[in-house]
Amino acid sequence: xxxxxKDYERLEQVKQQYKQIxxxxxxxxxxxxxxxxxxxxxxxxxxxxxLQQKPAGRKKPLSLKIGLTAAAAAAAFILLPNxxxxxxxxxxxxxxxxxxxxxxxxxDYQYEDERHRADVNVPELVPNQxxxxxxxxxxxxxxxxxxxxxxxxETTGNDSAVQENLKKTTEEINAEIRKITDQIITEFExxxxxxxxxxxxxxxxxxxxxxxxxxxxxxxxxxxxxxxxEWDYFYTIDLKTGQRLALADLFTEGAxxxxxxxxxxxxxxxxxxxxxxxxYYWLNDEIEEWNFKQITDETSFYxxxxxxxxxxxxxxxxxxxxxGCVEFEIPGEVVEGIRK
Amino acid sequence: xxxxxxxxxxxLVEQILLEKYNNYYRLAYSYVHNEADAGDIxxxxxxxxxxxxxxxxxxxxxxxxIYRIMLNEIFRFLKSNPVSREVYAAPEEIGGKLAGKEDRYxxxxxxxxxxxxxxxxxTVIILRYFEDLTLEQIASVQEENVNTxxxxxxxxxxxxxxxxxx
Numbered sequence: 001x002x003x004x005x006k007d008y009e010r011l012e013q014v015k016q017q018y019k020q021i022x023x024x025x026x027x028x029x030x031x032x033x034x035x036x037x038x039x040x041x042x043x044x045x046x047x048x049x050x051l052q053q054k055p056a057g058r059k060k061p062l063s064l065k066i067g068l069t070a071a072a073a074a075a076a077f078i079l080l081p082n083x084x085x086x087x088x089x090x091x092x093x094x095x096x097x098x099x100x101x102x103x104x105x106x107x108d109y110q111y112e113d114e115r116h117r118a119d120v121n122v123p124e125l126v127p128n129q130x131x132x133x134x135x136x137x138x139x140x141x142x143x144x145x146x147x148x149x150x151x152x153x154e155t156t157g158n159d160s161a162v163q164e165n166l167k168k169t170t171e172e173i174n175a176e177i178r179k180i181t182d183q184i185i186t187e188f189e190x191x192x193x194x195x196x197x198x199x200x201x202x203x204x205x206x207x208x209x210x211x212x213x214x215x216x217x218x219x220x221x222x223x224x225x226x227x228x229x230e231w232d233y234f235y236t237i238d239l240k241t242g243q244r245l246a247l248a249d250l251f252t253e254g255a256x257x258x259x260x261x262x263x264x265x266x267x268x269x270x271x272x273x274x275x276x277x278x279x280y281y282w283l284n285d286e287i288e289e290w291n292f293k294q295i296t297d298e299t300s301f302y303x304x305x306x307x308x309x310x311x312x313x314x315x316x317x318x319x320x321x322x323x324g325c326v327e328f329e330i331p332g333e334v335v336e337g338i339r340k
Numbered sequence: 341x342x343x344x345x346x347x348x349x350x351x352l353v354e355q356i357l358l359e360k361y362n363n364y365y366r367l368a369y370s371y372v373h374n375e376a377d378a379g380d381i382x383x384x385x386x387x388x389x390x391x392x393x394x395x396x397x398x399x400x401x402x403x404x405x406i407y408r409i410m411l412n413e414i415f416r417f418l419k420s421n422p423v424s425r426e427v428y429a430a431p432e433e434i435g436g437k438l439a440g441k442e443d444r445y446x447x448x449x450x451x452x453x454x455x456x457x458x459x460x461x462x463t464v465i466i467l468r469y470f471e472d473l474t475l476e477q478i479a480s481v482q483e484e485n486v487n488t489x490x491x492x493x494x495x496x497x498x499x500x501x502x503x504x505x506x
Contacts, residue, residue: 324495
């Protein structure tokens with residue numbers, strides 16, 4: 001209960017802050033101008049319509065009714081071309097994410113009719129070849145970015161080994177992401193041909209961490225027909241080596257990290273269940289085989305801002321689906337002594 | 341109840357826009373974390389809302405209909421500026437300017453948690469708790485059924501580790 005009241009207070013505070021954000025006078029004026037523009041444009045369109053008076057001259061209605069044939073449905077797919085390498089590079093030059101790895105859109109796929117909706121944004125990792133600030137390379141000849149295999153001019157020997165690894169790692173991750181997302185899209189397209197079904201897919205991503213040491217991309221997949229399910233993939237790159245980070249890499253060789261982490265997760269599950277009756281994990285369930293026993297090397301994880309390990313389970317892995325994806329931050333002391 | 345004439349619809353939409361532009365602006369700002377971009381979004385959204393006000397079906401839906409247009413603008417913006425979406429709002433941007441120094445840490449924490457949510461989940465949280473819309477209204481904004489909205493809300497709160505009533 002205490003927790004509850006505290007949460008309301010926190011929320012109320014943030015809400016008050018939120019409410020203080022206001023449009024500037026200039027922006028409001030600009031908006032009014034745009035409203036007038038819209039009114040005029042609308043009037044003109046109406047006048048034109050009255051003059052023509054023939055149905056063929058009418059503008060397309062806002063909501064396009066999709067024909068019933070499979071062909072029509074197929075035609076309605078809007079498949080945006082993969083963004084060209086150049087464009088991708090241009091985009092990746094925008095400020096931030098910074099550091100050694102950047103994320104660009106590899107494929108944007110949108111589709112919507114009455115029953116099917118896809119909102120897919122497939123990310124791609126791009127190793128940042130130049131460590132110099134992006135603007136610096138923005139002059140003249142470098143405008144046509146070329147991938148120079150990490151043999152960049154300023155890079156030292158050590159760096160170029162990291163770059164080499166980074167290139168390999170990002171390619172590997174990109175290939176995995178593509179495989180996963182292609183499959184979801186293919187399934188969606190198959191199902192969309194079925195006139196009866198309802199379907200909704202979504203693929204997006206988040207960058208969870210870009211510290212000096214690690215970069216983590218979270219690929220979020222959501223698929224719904226009837227009920228929805230989200231499942232996520234985590235890709236972490238060790239920026240010091242350029243290699244993909246596995247859970248085991250965080251620990252000294254031969255150390256048993258599975259047991260302490262698993263036991264800690266069980267404690268957290270129990271504590272959360274004790275604190276909130278709406279929370280349920282498969283821990284002491286009657287169906288013994290469903291119960292969470294321990295993590296594996298395949299279990300998803302990432303490192304949060306405090307450099308703590310966060311273990312993430314997909315929907316239905318360790319709890320009923322309605323619990324969504326669940327995460328457990330492993331306190332540093334749990335793995336003290338065995339963590340590198 | 342398709343009782344409004346084209347002119348009445350336009351007037352209604354304009355009236356709501358002029359009443360609630362700050363609400364749309366805040367919503368946009370919470371996604372783009374940038375005053376100029378948030379302003380553009382609201383201006384474009386207002387333009388489109390007026391231009392297409394004829395397609396509004398019922399008076400009662402006008403408010404949620406405009407929210408939907410604004411959200412479409414926001415998401416379109418994020419799509420064409422994918423980078424901005426990845427940026428966690430820096431404390432200076434969101435908390436610093438607005439909040440007193442004392443409470444800053446906690447609040448930024450929560451705002452940041454909000455930023456980590458998937459777009460549609462974040463929308464539900466904002467509309468429900470900051471804009472005080474009902475679940476039914478949010479369902480209408482998102483063109484989803486109430487159960488989907490509920491599960492998004494549930495998921496969002498879980499992720500933000502908040503214990504709140506719906």
